[in-house]
Amino acid sequence: MEDALEQLRTGDPSGAIARFTDLLTVQPHDPMVVWYLGLAWLLQGDAEQAQAIWLEGISLDDAIAAETHIDQLLAVLKTETQFQHRTGRIWQATIMCQQWIELAPEDPHAYAQLGNLWSLQGNLDGAIEAWQTAVEWIANTDSESLALGAVLYQRLAETHMVLQDYAGAIASFQALLTLTPPTAEIYIQLGHGYGHMGDWEAATQSLEQALKIPVESQAQHSEAWGDLGYAYLQLGALDRAIACWKTAFSLQPQYVQSWQHHWQTSPPCQPFDHLMAAFVQTLTQSPSKPEVYLSLGQGLRHHGLYPLAIAALEQALPLQTAAVFVALCQTLWDAGEYNAAQAIAQEGLSHHPQHVALWIELGRSQAATGDATNAIAHYQHALQLDSSITKPYQYLGNSYLQLGDWDAARSAFQTYVKTDPQAVDAWFNLAIAQLHLRDESEAITSFQTVLRLNSNVAPKIWEAIAAFYEQELISDLEAWEKIIPVDTPEIGYPSTQAWVNQARQLSSYYLPIHPAETIALKRPNTSDPEPHTSFRFPSTMPLPESFVSVIPNGRFWIDPDQSSTAVLTAENALLADLSPEFPILSPDHPKPLPEQHWTFRAGKLPPFQAIEGTVAVLAGLSNHVYFHWMLDIVPRVELLANSGIELEDIDYFLVSDRHSFQQESLQKLGIPTHKILPLDRHSHIQATSLIVPSYPGAVAWMPAWVFSYLQDIFLPQNDTLSKQATSFAKRLYISRSKTSNRRVVNEPELLQILKEFGFTEMTLESLSISEQAMLFANADVIVAPHGSGLTNLAFCRPNTTVIELFSPDFVYPCYWLLSNLVGLNYSYVLGTKPEGHFLHRFLHPNPRIEDIYIDPIALKAVLTATL
Numbered sequence: 001m002e003d004a005l006e007q008l009r010t011g012d013p014s015g016a017i018a019r020f021t022d023l024l025t026v027q028p029h030d031p032m033v034v035w036y037l038g039l040a041w042l043l044q045g046d047a048e049q050a051q052a053i054w055l056e057g058i059s060l061d062d063a064i065a066a067e068t069h070i071d072q073l074l075a076v077l078k079t080e081t082q083f084q085h086r087t088g089r090i091w092q093a094t095i096m097c098q099q100w101i102e103l104a105p106e107d108p109h110a111y112a113q114l115g116n117l118w119s120l121q122g123n124l125d126g127a128i129e130a131w132q133t134a135v136e137w138i139a140n141t142d143s144e145s146l147a148l149g150a151v152l153y154q155r156l157a158e159t160h161m162v163l164q165d166y167a168g169a170i171a172s173f174q175a176l177l178t179l180t181p182p183t184a185e186i187y188i189q190l191g192h193g194y195g196h197m198g199d200w201e202a203a204t205q206s207l208e209q210a211l212k213i214p215v216e217s218q219a220q221h222s223e224a225w226g227d228l229g230y231a232y233l234q235l236g237a238l239d240r241a242i243a244c245w246k247t248a249f250s251l252q253p254q255y256v257q258s259w260q261h262h263w264q265t266s267p268p269c270q271p272f273d274h275l276m277a278a279f280v281q282t283l284t285q286s287p288s289k290p291e292v293y294l295s296l297g298q299g300l301r302h303h304g305l306y307p308l309a310i311a312a313l314e315q316a317l318p319l320q321t322a323a324v325f326v327a328l329c330q331t332l333w334d335a336g337e338y339n340a341a342q343a344i345a346q347e348g349l350s351h352h353p354q355h356v357a358l359w360i361e362l363g364r365s366q367a368a369t370g371d372a373t374n375a376i377a378h379y380q381h382a383l384q385l386d387s388s389i390t391k392p393y394q395y396l397g398n399s400y401l402q403l404g405d406w407d408a409a410r411s412a413f414q415t416y417v418k419t420d421p422q423a424v425d426a427w428f429n430l431a432i433a434q435l436h437l438r439d440e441s442e443a444i445t446s447f448q449t450v451l452r453l454n455s456n457v458a459p460k461i462w463e464a465i466a467a468f469y470e471q472e473l474i475s476d477l478e479a480w481e482k483i484i485p486v487d488t489p490e491i492g493y494p495s496t497q498a499w500v501n502q503a504r505q506l507s508s509y510y511l512p513i514h515p516a517e518t519i520a521l522k523r524p525n526t527s528d529p530e531p532h533t534s535f536r537f538p539s540t541m542p543l544p545e546s547f548v549s550v551i552p553n554g555r556f557w558i559d560p561d562q563s564s565t566a567v568l569t570a571e572n573a574l575l576a577d578l579s580p581e582f583p584i585l586s587p588d589h590p591k592p593l594p595e596q597h598w599t600f601r602a603g604k605l606p607p608f609q610a611i612e613g614t615v616a617v618l619a620g621l622s623n624h625v626y627f628h629w630m631l632d633i634v635p636r637v638e639l640l641a642n643s644g645i646e647l648e649d650i651d652y653f654l655v656s657d658r659h660s661f662q663q664e665s666l667q668k669l670g671i672p673t674h675k676i677l678p679l680d681r682h683s684h685i686q687a688t689s690l691i692v693p694s695y696p697g698a699v700a701w702m703p704a705w706v707f708s709y710l711q712d713i714f715l716p717q718n719d720t721l722s723k724q725a726t727s728f729a730k731r732l733y734i735s736r737s738k739t740s741n742r743r744v745v746n747e748p749e750l751l752q753i754l755k756e757f758g759f760t761e762m763t764l765e766s767l768s769i770s771e772q773a774m775l776f777a778n779a780d781v782i783v784a785p786h787g788s789g790l791t792n793l794a795f796c797r798p799n800t801t802v803i804e805l806f807s808p809d810f811v812y813p814c815y816w817l818l819s820n821l822v823g824l825n826y827s828y829v830l831g832t833k834p835e836g837h838f839l840h841r842f843l844h845p846n847p848r849i850e851d852i853y854i855d856p857i858a859l860k861a862v863l864t865a866t867l
Contacts, residue, residue, distance in 0.1 A: 001033070008036060009083065011092075013043040031057055031069055035076045042099065043092055050099070074103050081113060088523055090120050091539045108134040108145075112152055120523070122536040124159050128168075131156050135175075150179040157189065162533050166193045184210040188224050191231065192837055200234040207231060219834070222251040226836025238312055242283065242292055245839060249284050252834045256284055258746040258853060269740035275299050276843045290316045290324075298327050303845065306335035322352040329361040333368065341365035356386045363395060372402040390419040394426050401429060406436040424454045428461075435468050440476060447483050451606045454560050455683055458485035459603035485604035489566070489574040492594020496549045496575045496694075503569075511643045514546040514696075517703055521820050525827040527865065532830065534811040543587055543697035548643040549578065554690030555608055556617050556654060557599070558683050564598045565620060567692050574599060578692050580621055580699045587698040608684040611677070613651030615687035616640060619679050621699060623656035626788035627814060629665070630769075632695055634713075635706045637669050639693035652677045654685065664769050668713050700814055704821045707794045714773040715795055728775055729760035734784035738765050741849035744785050744805065746856070753860050754783065757867060764789045776800075781867060783859075785852055790815040798823035801866055805854055807831050809840070809847035827866055829858055 004019035020037035027033055034057035042050040054073055059065040077100040084093035094117045101110045115130035131152045138145045138152075157172035170193040173186055187210035194203035207228040211221055229244030249256045263277040275298050282295040294316035300309035313328040325348025332341035345362035352358060363378035376399045379392040393416035400409035413430035417423055431446035447464075450457050462485040468474050493499040500510045518540045523531050530536075553570035564581035566574055576594040585591075599605065618636055622628040633655070640647065653671050656662055656679040666676065677685070696702045733754050736743045744750060751761060759781075764772055773795040776782065784790055785805040793802060793815060802824050804815055808831045819826035831852040833840035844850035 001036075004040075005036065008040055008043065009080075009087070011089070013040045016040040017044065031072055032076070035073045039076065039080060039096070042095060047095070047099070070103060074100065077103065078109075085113070085117065089539070090117055090523075093117050094121070106137055108137040108148060110134075111137065112148060115152070115155065116530075119155070119159065120530060120536055121538045122533075124163055124533070124536075128156060128159055128163075131159075146179050150176060153179065161189065161193065164196070166196045169193045170197075182209075182213060184213045184215055184221065184224060186210075187213070188227065191224075191227055195227070195231060195234075195838060200231045204228065204231040204235065219251045222248045222834045223836045225251065226834075226839035228836075230836065230838035230842060233308065236308065236311065238293070238296070238308075238315065242296070245283060245835075248835050248839065249280070255832075255834055255853060256280070258749070260284075262743070262745040262851065266737065266743060270849075272302050272845070275302055280843065288319075290319045294319060294321075294324055294327065297331065299842070301327065301331045301334065303842065304334075306331055310335065310337075320351055322348060322355045322358060324348075325352070326355075326357045326361060329358070329365065333361070333365055338365045338368040342369070354385060356382045356389065359385065360392055360395065363392070363399075367395065367399050367402070370402075372399040375399045376403075390416055394420075394423065397426065397429055397433070401433065404436075406433045409433040410437060422453060424450055424457060427453065428457065428464075432464065435464075435473050438473065438475075440474065440479065444480060444483055451483065452681070455606035456560060456602070458606045461485060462604045481607075483607055485606055486608060487572065488599050488602050488605055489568060489597070490572050492574040492576055492597060492600070494591065494594055495577045496547065496692075499569065499573065499575055500549075503571075509550045509552075511548040511550070511645075512545055513548060513639045513642050513693075514703065514705070516543060516545045518542050519703065519821060521817070524816050525825065525866065527861070532811050532828070534813050535816055537586065537813075538588065541587055541701065543701060543703055544577070544694075546639055546694045546696055546703075548639050548645065548691065548693045549575070550645075551575075551690040551692060553686060553688065554692070555684070555686045556615075556619065556690060556692070557605055557608070558619055558679065559598070560683070562622050562624070566597065566599045567617070567690070575692075578694060580695070582621065584621075584699050587701050606684050608686045609682060611652065611685055611687045613687065614649065614689040614691060615652045615654055615677065615685065616650045616691040616693070618653055618655040618693075620695065623662075623679060624659060626661060627791045628700070629656075629662060630710060630791050630794065631702050631706060631818075632699060634665055634669070635696040635702065635709055636693040637671075638705075638709050639696070640691070643693070645691065647671070650691065651675065652687075654682060655679060661769055665713075701817065702821070707822055710794050711773070711777075714770050715777055716770070716774070728778035729762070730778070730780040731757065731759040732775065732779045732782045732784075733759045733761045734782065734787075734789045735761050735763050736785050736787050736789070738763050739787070741851070742785055742787050742807065743851045745851050745853040749856055750854060750859060753856055753863070757863050759783065764792075783863075786810070786812065786815070790818075793818050793822060793824060796822055796824055799825060801825045802827070803859075803862055803866065804828045805831065805852055805859075807844075807847055807850050807852045808833050809844075810850070825866070827862055829854055829862055831855075832858075 001023065004016050004023060007019060008016040017037065017040045020033055020040055023033045024037065034053060038050040038053040041053060058069045077096055081093050081096040081100060084096060094114070097110060097114045097117055101114060104110055111130045111134035115127040115134065118126035118130060135149055135152050138149045153172045153176035157169045157176060160166070160169035160172060170190060173190045173193065176186060187206045191203045191206035191210065194206060207224050210224040211228070215221055225244050225248035229241040229248065232244060233241035260281060268274050268277055279295040279299045282292050286292055293312045297309045297312035297316060300312055309331045310328065313324060313331060316324045325344055329341045329344045329348065332344060342362060342365035345358050345365055348355065348358045349362065359378050359382040363375040363382070366378065367375035376396060379396045379399070382392050383389065393412045397409045397412035397416065400412060410430060410433040413426050413433060416426050417430065420426065427446050427450045431443045431450065434443040434446060447461055450461065461483070465474065465480060465484060469477065474480060493502070497510055520540055521537055524535050551567070551569055555568040557566045557568070565579055567578035568574055574594055574597055576597065579597060581598055618633055620628065620632050623633060647670065652675050654677045655666065657666060657676050658680065696706050733751065735747065737747060762775065767775070772792045776792040776795045777797065779796065779800060781801040783803045783805070790804065802815070802819050806828060811830070816826050832855050
């Protein structure tokens with residue numbers, strides 16, 4: 001029996017079936033053998049056979065015996081469900097739990113367990129349904145039921161929050177409070193729910209309630225103070241907001257000091273981050289209340305919270321500095337209060353008559369009210385005060401356009417684009433002025449520049465060309481053909497194969513390379529009861545077939561920010577499986593309809609460049625990101641190589657080649673420079689023959705052969721590798737200190753801990769791909785913040801340990817997936833935000849790029865448990 005049970009529990013249902021069947025010949029009346037034989041058939045995927053075996057084993061003629069047998073079978077299902085759950089075999093546990101429910105449909109514990117299992121697999125709607133059923137069956141009559149109910153309402157509340165169903169979360173938290181003693185955390189979460197729904201009065205009440213509950217350390221109340229301050233802010237109680245935030249920061253001095261030291265030694269790269277860093281500095285150190293309001297108002301303006309920003313900046317007016325007047329004037333302008341903005345600018349100039357920015361703001365506010373003549377005079381005065389500035393030339397051009405002074409407008413815009421050649425609006429307006437001056441060739445050139453800088457302006461250019469043609473300001477329409485935008489797709493196919501089948505194309509236009517497959521996923525190592533929701537996927541994930549398609553007169557288009565792509569047939573039909581766009585969905589996610597692709601809503605697409613010959617498309621999403629380049633783009637060359645199409649026969653390769661890692665890759669892949677069509681200059685092409693290899697699996701979801709392919713290209717031969725191995729550190733900390741985002745705030749403190757464990761700090765920016773590959777291939781342990789450098793896990797040996805550091809609000813599982821496929825031991829540590837959820841979002845509005853604060857104690861605990 002033990003051997004058969006071991007086969008069952010270790011994933012060999014066929015062997016277990018054979019062993020239990022043999023046991024039945026020896027022990028024909030042993031019901032436990034019958035229950036486990038049925039269980040083996042269940043794991044084999046044959047639920048009907050399992051149920052038939054169990055039904056035969058239950059004595060239907062003897063009611064007492066039948067009840068005993070059912071109880072035995074239920075006990076087996078419960079035990080094995082829990083065992084499979086504990087050992088990480090989540091799918092197996094799920095199908096057992098479903099049989100448990102069939103036998104005991106009123107057992108809340110079964111539904112509770114099923115909800116837990118669905119949650120682990122990312123089926124949060126299924127989890128909610130199961131937990132909700134469980135609490136409906138629970139009778140509030142005994143302590144065990146009350147305890148289970150409390151656990152379930154906590155899970156329901158947390159899951160509703162993840163799904164942004166804040167009403168559902170609030171209802172669950174309120175139910176939880178009827179079953180368990182209140183905690184500060186429950187009231188904080190209630191405050192979050194109310195806040196997300198915009199009910200700041202209720203949020204304030206909940207957060208104040210949280211602060212009334214005793215905690216072990218007052219530092220634990222910092223989150224409630226921070227969020228209470230934000231709630232007061234939303235209610236317009238600015239003084240109370242500031243007081244709460246000062247209290248929150250005073251309770252976390254080490255956290256604040258780490259951030260301030262980080263900002264001083266590694267200044268923020270984004271202007272907005274500079275503002276928020278200055279706000280924290282002013283809030284915690286400045287004794288001047290108006291200075292705090294100035295800093296707060298500037299931050300609120302950049303959040304688009306104009307009424308609050310205006311209120312804060314008005315509180316800062318006693319400073320009488322030019323910075324206050326400029327900030328308030330700009331905020332009033334943003335809010336559309338142009339007359340008020342003009343009055344503030346004039347008041348500011350009465351105190352600071354030589355301040356250039358105030359003259360510019362006075363001009364902008366006058367221009368917005370239609371007083372272009374006075375606006376021009378004030379822009380010109382600003383230029384007289386400081387001839388080195390150029391922004392007024394753009395404003396001058398706009399005002400001259402208002403007045404119909406086309407020549408002056410052209411001159412102003414030409415001056416401006418010389419200093420800011422990326423200014424799309426200035427180039428567009430320059431083209432308008434040139435058209436009014438009947439300089440069609442120059443207007444065409446300016447519009448071409450607009451399309452090169454941002455092809456999404458195509459609909460606006462189409463409207464301008466149509467209007468000027470109707471006004472007879474365009475005389476030679478044939479000369480405009482090269483920049484006239486084209487129609488968006490007329491139809492979409494869900495797959496290239498569907499297009500081939502329906503359009504009756506020759507089979508050679510679709511060349512299958514690798515068959516569809518299923519990859520196995522295991523949960524990351526974590527001390528938490530369950531992993532973060534970003535890691536909750538089924539235990540297996542299907543990947544589609546990879547292929548190469550040859551499309552006669554096919555087109556390829558990519559959005560300027562590389563967030564959307566489209567492959568179009570000669571008939572202007574979109575091929576959805578070759579046209580991915582963000583957001584990236586997992587391969588098992590229901591696919592959107594082709595007509596939901598952005599191009600169908602674009603209005604117009606930029607004109608395409610016709611290219612004679614064969615073009616292979618190696619472009620995709622986010623080509624400049626090392627992860628997408630290495631795992632989505634480079635492996636497509638392998639598909640080409642296995643398609644029977646000789647690379648020498650391809651005339652051009654459409655690919656990004658701006659970065660050194662791209663140039664190194666293309667050289668190693670044997671793609672000559674003279675055959676490259678740089679993506680930044682060829683965003684929409686049509687080729688005589690367009691060759692498009694699919695992604696190796698799905699975008700950001702790749703099969704294991706990708707890693708062998710990359711290792712063959714970028715890792716030296718084993719003998720060379722072994723000779724150089726002694727020069728590489730075995731324990732690596734990959735720092736992002738030389739990057740512009742996602743840096744570790746308290747890195748010096750963490751490095752002290754890491755060095756105790758024998759780690760060596762490394763940065764990767766100066767290393768070639770091959771050098772990075774060798775570094776990772778020789779490592780035993782790697783610790784790193786989330787970032788593209790972890791793409792090099794592709795070169796690690798199996799069983800290498802990886803510990804990834806995350807921002808608390810941006811947990812993206814791509815390197816966990818990679819670790820699964822390479823066979824690495826993966827763990828993670830989440831950053832903290834003790835200043836409160838809403839205040840954290842206020843200070844760091846873009847979680848994708850925010851810097852990360854890691855609790856040193858949490859990192860040390862993971863290192864101790866892992867190494």
